């Protein structure tokens with residue numbers, strides 16, 4: 001479908017680099033939802049992320065529903081999905097902590113059907129959005145406080161894509177993120193690792209420890225955070241490693257409880 005030239009012109013004038021592609025996506029979304037194209041174009045021109053305007057993001061080969069004000073899953077987070085999916089087996093207990101839209105958990109379940117998936121977030125909008133995507137077992141609250149207690153020592157794979165942008169770096173994020181994603185989804189405190197510290201501090205209470213493979217915590221970090229993140233894992237009795245992907249420009253820390261046989 002050739003997008004309406006006026007829509008393309010308005011998007012281009014507003015600074016959209018991929019104006020033709022975005023016009024086509026907005027047009028299709030307006031037709032599907034039976035809303036005025038103009039209303040969607042206005043929101044996009046005002047700087048709202050395209051995914052929030054059209055209500056979905058394509059991530060890791062699947063379509064994720066996105067509500068306004070909910071963090072848009074980033075392509076680089078496919079690294080966490082890949083690591084989790086390589087480890088998961090049908091029956092594995094997987095938790096998507098700080099789940100946002102639930103994209104990561106959903107993508108793992110798509111690759112490994114039969115996992116038991118729980119997700120949690122502190123933000124009610126994110127919890128509602130994850131509910132749209134996952135159906136059930138989405139919990140609201142502060143980190144582990146949100147989780148049912150029967151998951152203690154039962155989690156095989158704990159995906160925690162926590163906010164990890166250092167507070168001083170927030171002003172340098174794209175306006176789309178600064179203005180349309182909640183600060184709680186982005187701000188990781190002074191060194192960006194404040195929430196990772198809290199997750200690591202309680203990880204041994206929640207991860208499986210007896211059987212092989214022992215449970216794993218997976219979190220996205222920056223290259224600059226590798227040393228501190230590994231030190232945090234160490235301080236909390238976790239053995240860690242780091243995986244990176246140059247194409248995705250992504251780094252992930254994997255941390256496990258210690259081997260009880262050693």
Ligand SMILES: C[S@@+](CC[C@H](N)C(=O)[O-])C[C@H]1O[C@@H](n2cnc3c(N)ncnc32)[C@H](O)[C@@H]1O
Pocket residue numbers: 071072073074077097098099100101102103104120121122123126141142143161162163164184185186195
């Ligand atoms: C970087 S976003 C990641 C969202 C999602 N996992 C993804 O990758 O698309 C971080 C998420 O952590 C949530 N969050 C921040 N602080 C939290 C806390 N103390 N407890 C639970 N969730 C929290 C935010 O609401 C946000 O949805």
